[in-house]
Amino acid sequence: xxxxxxxxxxxxxxxxxAGGSVAMIGLRLIIxxxxxxLLQLTFFSQVRVAxxxxxxxxxVAILAGLFAGPRRGSVIAFCAGLMWxxxxxxxxxxxxxxxxxxxxxxxxxxxxxxxxxxLQTLLLVFVGTAAMVTVYALLGEVVGQRGLIDDRLPRVxxxxxxxxxxxxxxxxxxxxxxxxxxxxxxxxxxxEPTASPLKGR
Amino acid sequence: MAVAQRSGRSRYRLLLLIxxxxxxxxxxxxxxxxxxxxxxxxxxxxxxxxxxxxxxxGPVAEVWTVMFTYxxxxxxxxxxxxxxDRLASADIRNAAEQDALERLxxxxxxxxxxxxxxxxxxxxxxxxxxFDDDVMSIDVGHRHGVAPGMAVVTSAGFVGRVExxxxxxxxxxxxxxxxxxxxxxxxxxxxxxxxxxxxxxPTRFVVDAGLRWPETGDLSELPAVGSPVVTSAGSRYPAxxxxxxxxSVEPSEAGLAxxxxxxxxxxxxxxxxxxxxxxxxxxxxxxxxxxxxPEQAP
Numbered sequence: 001x002x003x004x005x006x007x008x009x010x011x012x013x014x015x016x017x018a019g020g021s022v023a024m025i026g027l028r029l030i031i032x033x034x035x036x037x038l039l040q041l042t043f044f045s046q047v048r049v050a051x052x053x054x055x056x057x058x059x060v061a062i063l064a065g066l067f068a069g070p071r072r073g074s075v076i077a078f079c080a081g082l083m084w085x086x087x088x089x090x091x092x093x094x095x096x097x098x099x100x101x102x103x104x105x106x107x108x109x110x111x112x113x114x115x116x117x118x119l120q121t122l123l124l125v126f127v128g129t130a131a132m133v134t135v136y137a138l139l140g141e142v143v144g145q146r147g148l149i150d151d152r153l154p155r156v157x158x159x160x161x162x163x164x165x166x167x168x169x170x171x172x173x174x175x176x177x178x179x180x181x182x183x184x185x186x187x188x189x190x191x192e193p194t195a196s197p198l199k200g201r
Numbered sequence: 202m203a204v205a206q207r208s209g210r211s212r213y214r215l216l217l218l219i220x221x222x223x224x225x226x227x228x229x230x231x232x233x234x235x236x237x238x239x240x241x242x243x244x245x246x247x248x249x250x251x252x253x254x255x256x257x258x259g260p261v262a263e264v265w266t267v268m269f270t271y272x273x274x275x276x277x278x279x280x281x282x283x284x285x286d287r288l289a290s291a292d293i294r295n296a297a298e299q300d301a302l303e304r305l306x307x308x309x310x311x312x313x314x315x316x317x318x319x320x321x322x323x324x325x326x327x328x329x330x331x332f333d334d335d336v337m338s339i340d341v342g343h344r345h346g347v348a349p350g351m352a353v354v355t356s357a358g359f360v361g362r363v364e365x366x367x368x369x370x371x372x373x374x375x376x377x378x379x380x381x382x383x384x385x386x387x388x389x390x391x392x393x394x395x396x397x398x399x400x401x402x403p404t405r406f407v408v409d410a411g412l413r414w415p416e417t418g419d420l421s422e423l424p425a426v427g428s429p430v431v432t433s434a435g436s437r438y439p440a441x442x443x444x445x446x447x448x449s450v451e452p453s454e455a456g457l458a459x460x461x462x463x464x465x466x467x468x469x470x471x472x473x474x475x476x477x478x479x480x481x482x483x484x485x486x487x488x489x490x491x492x493x494x495p496e497q498a499p
Contacts, residue, residue, distance in 0.1 A: 042255040045329050046262035049269075052331055071211045078218045082225075086240045089333040089364065089374065093225030100218045108211075137332065143226060146379040147400040148332050156331045 021180070028178035029064075033080055036060050036171070041087060052156050054163030055129055056171075057084035058099060062128035063168065063175035065103030066121065069111055076179070077103030090145055098136040102128055121172050126165040133157045241367045248370055255326075317439055318479040320345055322353075324472045325370070335361075335378035335398065339475060342369040350437060350482030353475050358443035358466030359383070359432060360475055362482075371477075375469040376444065377403035384436025385444050387412075387461070389428035393435060396444075396463065403470050405462055406430075406445055412459035414452050423450045423459065430463050437482050 036056040044053040061077035068076060081099030085092045106128045134157055140148040228236050267274065322339040341347050343366045351363045353373050361375040374381050377398040385408060386393050394411030408430070415422040428447050434440035445463040453460045 038251060038254045039258075041251050041326075041329050043258040043262050045326050046259075047265045051334075053329075055331065071214060074211075074215055074218055078222070081222075083243075084330075085225075086243050088330050089336045089372065091226050092229040092236060092240065093222040096225070097219055097222035100215065100222065104211075104215050133331070140332070143230075146397075147335075150400045152401060160331055 025178065025180045028180075029076060029175075032174050032178040033057070033060050033083070035174075037083060037087075040084075049159050049163065050155065052159035052163070054167055055133060055160045056164075056167070057081065057095070058129055058132045058160075059125065059164045059167060059171050060175060061099040061103045062106060062125055062132065062164070063121075063172055064179055065105075065107035065128070066110060066124060067172075067176050067181040068107070068179040070104045070107035072179070073107040074100050074104040090140055090148075091143060094140055094143065094145075095136060098132055098139055101135055102132045106131075118169065118172075122165045122168055125168040125172075126161045129161040129164040130157050133160055237365070241365065244365075244370065245368045248367070318346075320347065320477045320479055322371075322475050322477055324475060335375040335381075335403065335469070336364070337373050337375065337472065339371050339373055339477070340369065341477060342367045342371050344368050346479050347371050347477055348481060351480065352432075352438040352442065352478045352482075354442055354478060355467050355472065355475055357468070358445065359438070360467050360469055360472065362438070363477065373475070375403070376406060376465060376467070377469050383438070383444065384433040385430050385463075386433040386440075387424045387428065387430055387447065389424040389447070390422065392424070393433045394461075396430075396461075399462070404465055404468070405448070406465050408461040408463060409453065409458070412461060414457055414459055424461060426450070430461075439478060439480055 036059065040053070040056040044056065047053070057080050061073075061080040064076035064080070065073035067073070077099040078096050081096030082093070084099075085095045088095060106124065110124060134153075137148040137153055225236070320341055322341040324337050325340050326338040328334050328336050339353075347363055347366050349363055349366055353360045353363060359376050361373045361378070362381060363371050364374045365372045375398070376383065379398045379400045382395050382397050383406075384393065385396050387408070392412055394408045396406050396408035396410075399405040399407050424447050426447050426449065430444045430447060432438045432440055432442040432444060443466045445465040447461055448464045449462045451460045451462075452458070
Protein backbone atom coordinates (compact mmCIF):
# COMPACT_ATOMS: atom_id res chain seq x y z
CA UNK A 1 0.00 0.00 0.00
CA UNK A 2 1.47 3.32 -1.10
CA UNK A 3 1.02 6.68 0.61
CA UNK A 4 -1.25 7.96 -2.15
CA UNK A 5 -3.78 5.15 -1.70
CA UNK A 6 -5.59 6.59 1.38
CA UNK A 7 -5.88 9.96 -0.42
CA UNK A 8 -7.36 8.28 -3.50
CA UNK A 9 -9.76 6.37 -1.30
CA UNK A 10 -10.95 9.58 0.36
CA UNK A 11 -11.35 11.27 -3.03
CA UNK A 12 -13.33 8.29 -4.37
CA UNK A 13 -15.55 8.45 -1.30
CA UNK A 14 -16.16 12.15 -1.84
CA UNK A 15 -16.97 11.54 -5.48
CA UNK A 16 -19.46 8.84 -4.53
CA UNK A 17 -20.98 11.14 -1.98
CA ALA A 18 -21.26 13.89 -4.56
CA GLY A 19 -22.83 11.45 -7.03
CA GLY A 20 -25.38 10.36 -4.45
CA SER A 21 -26.16 13.98 -3.73
CA VAL A 22 -26.76 14.67 -7.43
CA ALA A 23 -29.07 11.66 -7.58
CA MET A 24 -30.95 12.91 -4.55
CA ILE A 25 -31.31 16.36 -6.06
CA GLY A 26 -32.62 14.77 -9.26
CA LEU A 27 -35.11 12.67 -7.33
CA ARG A 28 -36.31 15.63 -5.27
CA LEU A 29 -36.72 17.74 -8.41
CA ILE A 30 -38.73 14.97 -10.09
CA ILE A 31 -41.02 14.73 -7.05
CA UNK A 32 -41.59 18.48 -6.87
CA UNK A 33 -42.09 18.76 -10.63
CA UNK A 34 -44.52 15.83 -10.81
CA UNK A 35 -46.53 17.33 -7.98
CA UNK A 36 -46.73 20.63 -9.88
CA UNK A 37 -47.62 18.87 -13.13
CA LEU A 38 -50.38 16.82 -11.52
CA LEU A 39 -51.84 19.95 -9.94
CA GLN A 40 -51.76 21.69 -13.31
CA LEU A 41 -53.39 18.76 -15.12
CA THR A 42 -56.16 18.23 -12.60
CA PHE A 43 -56.92 21.00 -10.13
CA PHE A 44 -55.96 23.95 -12.30
CA SER A 45 -57.77 22.66 -15.37
CA GLN A 46 -60.89 23.75 -13.45
CA VAL A 47 -59.64 26.40 -11.05
CA ARG A 48 -59.01 29.45 -13.19
CA VAL A 49 -59.31 33.21 -12.95
CA ALA A 50 -61.04 34.72 -15.99
CA UNK A 51 -60.33 31.47 -17.81
CA UNK A 52 -56.61 31.59 -17.12
CA UNK A 53 -54.74 28.99 -15.07
CA UNK A 54 -51.30 29.34 -13.49
CA UNK A 55 -48.33 27.94 -15.38
CA UNK A 56 -46.89 25.61 -12.77
CA UNK A 57 -44.35 23.88 -15.04
CA UNK A 58 -43.07 27.35 -15.96
CA UNK A 59 -42.97 28.28 -12.29
CA VAL A 60 -40.72 25.31 -11.49
CA ALA A 61 -38.48 26.19 -14.45
CA ILE A 62 -38.16 29.83 -13.36
CA LEU A 63 -37.41 28.94 -9.75
CA ALA A 64 -34.86 26.40 -10.94
CA GLY A 65 -33.17 29.14 -12.96
CA LEU A 66 -33.14 31.41 -9.91
CA PHE A 67 -31.99 28.88 -7.32
CA ALA A 68 -29.78 26.54 -9.35
CA GLY A 69 -28.17 29.16 -11.58
CA PRO A 70 -28.15 29.35 -15.38
CA ARG A 71 -26.19 26.12 -15.99
CA ARG A 72 -28.12 23.64 -13.90
CA GLY A 73 -31.29 25.70 -14.02
CA SER A 74 -31.46 25.64 -17.80
CA VAL A 75 -31.23 21.84 -17.86
CA ILE A 76 -33.99 21.56 -15.24
CA ALA A 77 -36.09 24.06 -17.21
CA PHE A 78 -35.56 22.08 -20.42
CA CYS A 79 -36.76 18.85 -18.78
CA ALA A 80 -39.73 20.68 -17.20
CA GLY A 81 -40.70 22.16 -20.55
CA LEU A 82 -40.30 18.87 -22.38
CA MET A 83 -42.55 17.07 -19.93
CA TRP A 84 -45.13 19.84 -20.20
CA UNK A 85 -44.92 19.65 -24.01
CA UNK A 86 -46.16 16.06 -23.84
CA UNK A 87 -49.50 17.31 -22.54
CA UNK A 88 -49.84 20.36 -24.76
CA UNK A 89 -51.31 20.43 -28.22
CA UNK A 90 -48.40 22.50 -29.53
CA UNK A 91 -45.37 20.72 -31.06
CA UNK A 92 -42.91 18.92 -28.80
CA UNK A 93 -39.98 21.14 -27.88
CA UNK A 94 -41.81 24.48 -27.96
CA UNK A 95 -42.28 24.85 -24.21
CA UNK A 96 -38.84 23.31 -23.61
CA UNK A 97 -37.16 25.93 -25.82
CA UNK A 98 -39.01 28.85 -24.25
CA UNK A 99 -38.41 27.58 -20.71
CA UNK A 100 -34.67 27.17 -21.37
CA UNK A 101 -34.26 30.63 -22.86
CA UNK A 102 -36.04 32.41 -20.01
CA UNK A 103 -34.62 30.28 -17.18
CA UNK A 104 -31.08 30.76 -18.49
CA UNK A 105 -31.53 34.50 -18.96
CA UNK A 106 -33.18 34.98 -15.58
CA UNK A 107 -30.62 32.80 -13.83
CA UNK A 108 -27.78 34.64 -15.55
CA UNK A 109 -28.85 38.20 -14.86
CA UNK A 110 -29.78 37.58 -11.23
CA UNK A 111 -26.78 35.40 -10.42
CA UNK A 112 -24.49 38.13 -9.12
CA UNK A 113 -26.90 40.94 -8.57
CA UNK A 114 -29.28 40.15 -5.78
CA UNK A 115 -29.66 38.65 -2.40
CA UNK A 116 -32.70 36.59 -1.71
CA UNK A 117 -35.89 38.07 -0.33
CA UNK A 118 -39.41 36.77 -0.66
CA LEU A 119 -40.63 39.93 -2.39
CA GLN A 120 -37.78 39.78 -4.85
CA THR A 121 -38.52 36.16 -5.72
CA LEU A 122 -42.16 37.10 -6.18
CA LEU A 123 -41.28 39.90 -8.60
CA LEU A 124 -38.78 37.78 -10.51
CA VAL A 125 -41.33 35.00 -10.89
CA PHE A 126 -43.88 37.51 -12.16
CA VAL A 127 -41.46 38.88 -14.76
CA GLY A 128 -40.17 35.42 -15.62
CA THR A 129 -43.63 33.97 -16.18
CA ALA A 130 -44.63 36.93 -18.32
CA ALA A 131 -41.48 36.43 -20.39
CA MET A 132 -41.97 32.68 -20.66
CA VAL A 133 -45.60 32.90 -21.78
CA THR A 134 -44.72 35.61 -24.30
CA VAL A 135 -41.71 33.73 -25.67
CA TYR A 136 -43.82 30.56 -25.90
CA ALA A 137 -46.54 32.37 -27.88
CA LEU A 138 -43.99 34.10 -30.12
CA LEU A 139 -42.07 30.90 -30.84
CA GLY A 140 -45.35 29.12 -31.46
CA GLU A 141 -46.37 31.67 -34.07
CA VAL A 142 -42.92 31.45 -35.65
CA VAL A 143 -43.31 27.70 -36.11
CA GLY A 144 -46.80 28.12 -37.56
CA GLN A 145 -49.17 27.62 -34.64
CA ARG A 146 -52.27 29.74 -35.13
CA GLY A 147 -54.14 31.62 -32.43
CA LEU A 148 -51.35 32.00 -29.87
CA ILE A 149 -50.98 35.74 -30.35
CA ASP A 150 -54.32 37.49 -30.19
CA ASP A 151 -56.30 39.88 -27.98
CA ARG A 152 -56.30 37.29 -25.24
CA LEU A 153 -52.51 37.14 -24.89
CA PRO A 154 -52.04 40.19 -22.58
CA ARG A 155 -54.75 38.85 -20.25
CA VAL A 156 -53.16 35.40 -20.18
CA UNK A 157 -49.71 36.90 -19.53
CA UNK A 158 -50.90 39.13 -16.68
CA UNK A 159 -53.13 36.62 -14.92
CA UNK A 160 -50.78 33.64 -15.32
CA UNK A 161 -47.89 35.78 -14.03
CA UNK A 162 -49.99 36.91 -11.06
CA UNK A 163 -50.98 33.32 -10.30
CA UNK A 164 -47.37 32.16 -10.48
CA UNK A 165 -46.08 35.03 -8.36
CA UNK A 166 -48.61 34.18 -5.68
CA UNK A 167 -47.91 30.47 -5.84
CA UNK A 168 -44.17 31.09 -5.69
CA UNK A 169 -44.61 31.78 -1.97
CA UNK A 170 -45.30 28.07 -1.58
CA UNK A 171 -43.31 26.72 -4.52
CA UNK A 172 -40.07 28.62 -3.88
CA UNK A 173 -39.14 26.77 -0.65
CA UNK A 174 -40.01 23.45 -2.32
CA UNK A 175 -37.85 24.10 -5.38
CA UNK A 176 -35.07 25.52 -3.24
CA UNK A 177 -35.08 22.33 -1.19
CA UNK A 178 -35.27 20.17 -4.31
CA UNK A 179 -32.47 22.00 -6.10
CA UNK A 180 -30.25 21.74 -3.03
CA UNK A 181 -29.89 25.50 -2.73
CA UNK A 182 -29.37 27.20 0.64
CA UNK A 183 -32.14 29.12 2.39
CA UNK A 184 -30.56 32.49 1.76
CA UNK A 185 -29.03 33.01 -1.61
CA UNK A 186 -25.86 35.03 -1.69
CA UNK A 187 -23.17 35.64 -4.22
CA UNK A 188 -20.80 33.13 -2.74
CA UNK A 189 -23.46 30.46 -2.42
CA UNK A 190 -24.76 30.95 -5.92
CA UNK A 191 -21.36 30.72 -7.54
CA GLU A 192 -20.18 27.39 -8.70
CA PRO A 193 -17.03 26.07 -6.99
CA THR A 194 -13.93 27.57 -8.51
CA ALA A 195 -10.76 25.65 -9.13
CA SER A 196 -8.50 25.41 -6.09
CA PRO A 197 -5.47 27.73 -6.25
CA LEU A 198 -3.34 24.81 -5.08
CA LYS A 199 -4.50 22.58 -7.90
CA GLY A 200 -1.62 21.36 -10.01
CA ARG A 201 1.09 22.42 -7.60
CA MET B 202 -10.19 32.96 -16.30
CA ALA B 203 -12.31 30.36 -14.51
CA VAL B 204 -15.37 32.62 -14.73
CA ALA B 205 -14.87 33.04 -18.49
CA GLN B 206 -14.53 29.28 -18.92
CA ARG B 207 -17.66 28.69 -16.88
CA SER B 208 -19.57 31.25 -18.90
CA GLY B 209 -18.41 29.63 -22.15
CA ARG B 210 -19.49 26.17 -21.01
CA SER B 211 -22.77 27.61 -19.84
CA ARG B 212 -23.47 29.18 -23.25
CA TYR B 213 -22.45 25.96 -24.94
CA ARG B 214 -24.97 24.09 -22.81
CA LEU B 215 -27.70 26.62 -23.64
CA LEU B 216 -26.98 26.23 -27.34
CA LEU B 217 -27.08 22.46 -27.03
CA LEU B 218 -30.45 22.55 -25.26
CA ILE B 219 -31.97 24.91 -27.82
CA UNK B 220 -30.67 22.74 -30.66
CA UNK B 221 -32.21 19.69 -28.99
CA UNK B 222 -35.54 21.51 -28.71
CA UNK B 223 -35.31 22.56 -32.36
CA UNK B 224 -34.57 18.98 -33.40
CA UNK B 225 -37.56 17.71 -31.45
CA UNK B 226 -39.75 20.40 -33.01
CA UNK B 227 -38.63 19.35 -36.49
CA UNK B 228 -39.17 15.66 -35.80
CA UNK B 229 -42.61 16.37 -34.36
CA UNK B 230 -43.60 18.42 -37.40
CA UNK B 231 -42.52 15.57 -39.66
CA UNK B 232 -44.66 13.15 -37.66
CA UNK B 233 -41.74 11.03 -36.49
CA UNK B 234 -43.49 7.88 -35.21
CA UNK B 235 -41.25 6.87 -32.28
CA UNK B 236 -41.58 10.36 -30.81
CA UNK B 237 -45.38 10.11 -30.79
CA UNK B 238 -45.18 6.63 -29.31
CA UNK B 239 -42.82 7.80 -26.56
CA UNK B 240 -45.15 10.69 -25.65
CA UNK B 241 -48.12 8.36 -25.65
CA UNK B 242 -46.30 5.89 -23.36
CA UNK B 243 -45.45 8.64 -20.86
CA UNK B 244 -49.07 9.80 -20.77
CA UNK B 245 -50.26 6.19 -20.38
CA UNK B 246 -47.92 5.64 -17.44
CA UNK B 247 -49.02 8.83 -15.69
CA UNK B 248 -52.74 8.57 -16.49
CA UNK B 249 -53.72 6.42 -13.48
CA UNK B 250 -51.98 8.91 -11.18
CA UNK B 251 -53.60 11.87 -12.94
CA UNK B 252 -57.03 10.22 -12.65
CA UNK B 253 -56.50 9.44 -8.97
CA UNK B 254 -55.42 13.01 -8.20
CA UNK B 255 -58.38 14.26 -10.23
CA UNK B 256 -60.74 12.23 -8.08
CA UNK B 257 -59.16 13.55 -4.87
CA UNK B 258 -58.94 17.21 -5.91
CA GLY B 259 -62.14 17.27 -7.96
CA PRO B 260 -64.42 18.24 -5.06
CA VAL B 261 -62.05 21.07 -4.02
CA ALA B 262 -62.03 22.40 -7.56
CA GLU B 263 -65.82 22.15 -7.59
CA VAL B 264 -65.97 24.43 -4.55
CA TRP B 265 -63.91 27.02 -6.42
CA THR B 266 -66.16 26.66 -9.45
CA VAL B 267 -69.26 27.13 -7.32
CA MET B 268 -67.74 30.17 -5.61
CA PHE B 269 -66.69 31.98 -8.77
CA THR B 270 -69.31 30.91 -11.26
CA TYR B 271 -72.28 31.69 -9.08
CA UNK B 272 -73.99 33.84 -11.72
CA UNK B 273 -73.57 31.21 -14.40
CA UNK B 274 -74.89 28.59 -12.06
CA UNK B 275 -77.85 30.76 -11.20
CA UNK B 276 -78.81 31.20 -14.86
CA UNK B 277 -78.31 27.48 -15.40
CA UNK B 278 -80.48 26.85 -12.40
CA UNK B 279 -83.21 29.03 -13.89
CA UNK B 280 -82.94 27.10 -17.11
CA UNK B 281 -83.24 23.87 -15.18
CA UNK B 282 -86.28 25.22 -13.36
CA UNK B 283 -87.93 26.00 -16.68
CA UNK B 284 -87.11 22.53 -17.79
CA UNK B 285 -88.53 21.21 -14.56
CA ASP B 286 -91.79 23.02 -15.14
CA ARG B 287 -91.94 21.72 -18.65
CA LEU B 288 -91.22 18.17 -17.69
CA ALA B 289 -93.25 18.39 -14.47
CA SER B 290 -90.37 16.72 -12.80
CA ALA B 291 -90.30 16.06 -9.08
CA ASP B 292 -86.97 17.49 -7.92
CA ILE B 293 -83.74 19.08 -9.00
CA ARG B 294 -81.84 15.83 -8.78
CA ASN B 295 -84.09 14.28 -11.37
CA ALA B 296 -83.66 17.33 -13.55
CA ALA B 297 -79.89 17.04 -13.38
CA GLU B 298 -80.09 13.38 -14.31
CA GLN B 299 -82.43 14.26 -17.13
CA ASP B 300 -79.97 16.88 -18.33
CA ALA B 301 -77.14 14.36 -18.31
CA LEU B 302 -79.31 11.86 -20.16
CA GLU B 303 -80.23 14.44 -22.77
CA ARG B 304 -76.60 15.31 -23.29
CA LEU B 305 -75.79 11.64 -23.73
CA UNK B 306 -78.65 11.22 -26.17
CA UNK B 307 -77.51 14.34 -27.99
CA UNK B 308 -74.12 12.77 -28.42
CA UNK B 309 -75.32 9.34 -29.45
CA UNK B 310 -78.35 10.24 -31.55
CA UNK B 311 -76.29 10.99 -34.62
CA UNK B 312 -78.41 10.66 -37.73
CA UNK B 313 -76.40 12.28 -40.47
CA UNK B 314 -73.72 9.63 -41.04
CA UNK B 315 -74.91 6.23 -42.19
CA UNK B 316 -72.90 3.04 -42.32
CA UNK B 317 -70.09 4.27 -40.10
CA UNK B 318 -69.29 2.54 -36.82
CA UNK B 319 -69.56 4.92 -33.87
CA UNK B 320 -68.22 5.08 -30.37
CA UNK B 321 -69.62 7.23 -27.61
CA UNK B 322 -67.07 8.87 -25.35
CA UNK B 323 -67.14 11.00 -22.22
CA UNK B 324 -65.29 14.29 -22.17
CA UNK B 325 -62.87 13.98 -19.25
CA UNK B 326 -61.01 17.24 -19.21
CA UNK B 327 -60.93 20.48 -21.11
CA UNK B 328 -57.70 22.28 -21.82
CA UNK B 329 -54.83 21.96 -19.36
CA UNK B 330 -52.81 24.94 -20.53
CA UNK B 331 -53.63 28.54 -21.36
CA PHE B 332 -53.23 28.25 -25.11
CA ASP B 333 -55.19 25.10 -25.90
CA ASP B 334 -58.77 26.10 -25.24
CA ASP B 335 -59.85 24.11 -28.26
CA VAL B 336 -58.48 20.80 -27.00
CA MET B 337 -60.35 18.28 -24.85
CA SER B 338 -59.58 14.80 -23.53
CA ILE B 339 -61.99 11.90 -24.06
CA ASP B 340 -62.03 8.51 -22.36
CA VAL B 341 -61.41 6.28 -25.38
CA GLY B 342 -58.14 5.35 -27.02
CA HIS B 343 -56.55 2.90 -29.41
CA ARG B 344 -57.77 0.08 -27.18
CA HIS B 345 -61.25 1.01 -28.41
CA GLY B 346 -60.29 1.34 -32.04
CA VAL B 347 -59.76 5.09 -32.11
CA ALA B 348 -57.09 6.47 -34.45
CA PRO B 349 -55.71 9.97 -35.03
CA GLY B 350 -57.69 11.97 -37.56
CA MET B 351 -61.09 10.41 -36.89
CA ALA B 352 -64.06 12.76 -36.87
CA VAL B 353 -65.79 13.59 -33.59
CA VAL B 354 -69.42 14.68 -33.68
CA THR B 355 -72.55 15.23 -31.62
CA SER B 356 -76.10 15.12 -32.93
CA ALA B 357 -75.72 18.86 -33.61
CA GLY B 358 -72.81 18.38 -35.97
CA PHE B 359 -69.05 18.33 -36.40
CA VAL B 360 -67.10 18.82 -33.16
CA GLY B 361 -63.52 18.18 -34.21
CA ARG B 362 -60.89 15.59 -34.95
CA VAL B 363 -58.99 13.10 -32.83
CA GLU B 364 -55.49 14.44 -32.43
CA UNK B 365 -53.43 12.18 -30.16
CA UNK B 366 -54.42 8.66 -29.14
CA UNK B 367 -53.14 6.85 -26.05
CA UNK B 368 -54.22 3.45 -24.76
CA UNK B 369 -57.44 4.58 -23.11
CA UNK B 370 -57.40 8.32 -23.63
CA UNK B 371 -57.44 10.63 -26.64
CA UNK B 372 -57.32 14.33 -27.23
CA UNK B 373 -59.68 16.05 -29.63
CA UNK B 374 -58.98 19.31 -31.41
CA UNK B 375 -62.25 21.19 -31.66
CA UNK B 376 -63.51 22.69 -34.90
CA UNK B 377 -63.16 26.11 -33.22
CA UNK B 378 -59.34 25.77 -33.35
CA UNK B 379 -57.95 28.17 -35.97
CA UNK B 380 -55.30 25.56 -36.87
CA UNK B 381 -57.81 22.87 -37.81
CA UNK B 382 -58.61 23.26 -41.51
CA UNK B 383 -61.77 21.52 -42.68
CA UNK B 384 -63.05 20.97 -46.22
CA UNK B 385 -66.66 22.15 -46.37
CA UNK B 386 -69.52 22.39 -48.87
CA UNK B 387 -71.99 25.27 -48.90
CA UNK B 388 -75.31 23.61 -49.63
CA UNK B 389 -76.91 26.76 -51.02
CA UNK B 390 -74.41 27.20 -53.83
CA UNK B 391 -72.79 23.76 -53.88
CA UNK B 392 -69.36 25.38 -53.63
CA UNK B 393 -66.56 23.49 -51.94
CA UNK B 394 -63.97 25.38 -49.89
CA UNK B 395 -61.67 25.30 -46.88
CA UNK B 396 -62.38 26.82 -43.50
CA UNK B 397 -61.08 26.99 -39.95
CA UNK B 398 -62.12 28.21 -36.52
CA UNK B 399 -62.16 31.91 -35.74
CA UNK B 400 -59.49 32.99 -33.25
CA UNK B 401 -61.08 34.31 -30.07
CA UNK B 402 -64.62 33.15 -30.88
CA PRO B 403 -65.31 29.45 -30.30
CA THR B 404 -68.80 29.70 -31.79
CA ARG B 405 -67.67 30.84 -35.24
CA PHE B 406 -65.97 29.25 -38.24
CA VAL B 407 -64.49 31.08 -41.22
CA VAL B 408 -64.50 29.81 -44.80
CA ASP B 409 -61.75 31.81 -46.47
CA ALA B 410 -60.15 29.64 -49.13
CA GLY B 411 -61.61 28.41 -52.38
CA LEU B 412 -64.58 30.74 -52.88
CA ARG B 413 -64.35 33.41 -55.57
CA TRP B 414 -66.29 36.65 -55.33
CA PRO B 415 -68.77 36.73 -58.28
CA GLU B 416 -66.97 38.35 -61.22
CA THR B 417 -70.27 39.63 -62.58
CA GLY B 418 -71.04 41.31 -59.29
CA ASP B 419 -74.27 39.33 -59.05
CA LEU B 420 -74.79 39.00 -55.30
CA SER B 421 -77.43 36.31 -55.80
CA GLU B 422 -74.54 33.93 -56.50
CA LEU B 423 -73.45 34.28 -52.88
CA PRO B 424 -74.63 31.74 -50.30
CA ALA B 425 -77.73 32.87 -48.41
CA VAL B 426 -77.40 33.80 -44.75
CA GLY B 427 -78.72 30.88 -42.70
CA SER B 428 -77.97 28.27 -45.36
CA PRO B 429 -76.28 25.09 -44.08
CA VAL B 430 -72.61 24.25 -44.36
CA VAL B 431 -71.50 20.59 -44.22
CA THR B 432 -68.26 18.66 -44.55
CA SER B 433 -67.41 18.01 -48.18
CA ALA B 434 -66.80 14.60 -49.71
CA GLY B 435 -63.29 15.76 -50.52
CA SER B 436 -62.44 16.51 -46.92
CA ARG B 437 -60.67 14.15 -44.56
CA TYR B 438 -63.91 13.44 -42.76
CA PRO B 439 -67.13 11.70 -43.83
CA ALA B 440 -69.25 13.88 -46.10
CA UNK B 441 -72.35 15.83 -45.09
CA UNK B 442 -71.67 16.24 -41.38
CA UNK B 443 -73.29 19.56 -40.40
CA UNK B 444 -70.71 22.23 -39.60
CA UNK B 445 -73.02 25.21 -39.15
CA UNK B 446 -75.04 27.89 -40.89
CA UNK B 447 -73.82 30.89 -42.86
CA UNK B 448 -73.84 34.01 -40.67
CA SER B 449 -72.37 36.52 -43.10
CA VAL B 450 -70.65 36.78 -46.48
CA GLU B 451 -68.13 39.50 -47.17
CA PRO B 452 -65.49 40.12 -49.80
CA SER B 453 -61.98 39.37 -48.58
CA GLU B 454 -59.43 42.18 -48.35
CA ALA B 455 -58.46 41.98 -52.01
CA GLY B 456 -62.11 41.76 -53.01
CA LEU B 457 -61.54 38.70 -55.16
CA ALA B 458 -62.67 36.00 -52.76
CA UNK B 459 -65.52 35.38 -50.38
CA UNK B 460 -65.09 35.42 -46.64
CA UNK B 461 -67.94 33.37 -45.26
CA UNK B 462 -68.54 33.40 -41.51
CA UNK B 463 -70.40 30.39 -40.18
CA UNK B 464 -72.18 29.91 -36.85
CA UNK B 465 -71.04 26.51 -35.66
CA UNK B 466 -73.80 23.94 -35.25
CA UNK B 467 -72.23 22.19 -32.26
CA UNK B 468 -71.42 23.97 -29.02
CA UNK B 469 -67.85 22.83 -28.46
CA UNK B 470 -67.38 24.59 -25.15
CA UNK B 471 -69.59 22.61 -22.83
CA UNK B 472 -69.57 19.03 -23.98
CA UNK B 473 -70.30 16.08 -21.76
CA UNK B 474 -70.36 13.31 -24.34
CA UNK B 475 -69.27 13.02 -27.95
CA UNK B 476 -69.36 10.38 -30.66
CA UNK B 477 -66.24 9.27 -32.49
CA UNK B 478 -66.83 8.07 -36.06
CA UNK B 479 -64.61 5.01 -36.35
CA UNK B 480 -63.76 5.59 -39.97
CA UNK B 481 -60.10 5.39 -40.87
CA UNK B 482 -59.22 8.89 -41.99
CA UNK B 483 -57.68 9.58 -45.36
CA UNK B 484 -54.35 11.34 -45.14
CA UNK B 485 -54.70 13.04 -48.48
CA UNK B 486 -57.83 14.73 -49.67
CA UNK B 487 -58.89 13.30 -53.05
CA UNK B 488 -58.67 15.56 -56.07
CA UNK B 489 -61.89 15.73 -58.02
CA UNK B 490 -65.01 17.74 -58.69
CA UNK B 491 -65.99 17.72 -55.01
CA UNK B 492 -62.53 18.49 -53.75
CA UNK B 493 -61.56 21.80 -52.21
CA UNK B 494 -58.19 21.45 -53.91
CA PRO B 495 -57.76 22.30 -57.59
CA GLU B 496 -56.64 19.50 -59.87
CA GLN B 497 -52.90 19.43 -60.40
CA ALA B 498 -51.72 19.97 -63.93
CA PRO B 499 -49.61 17.02 -65.12
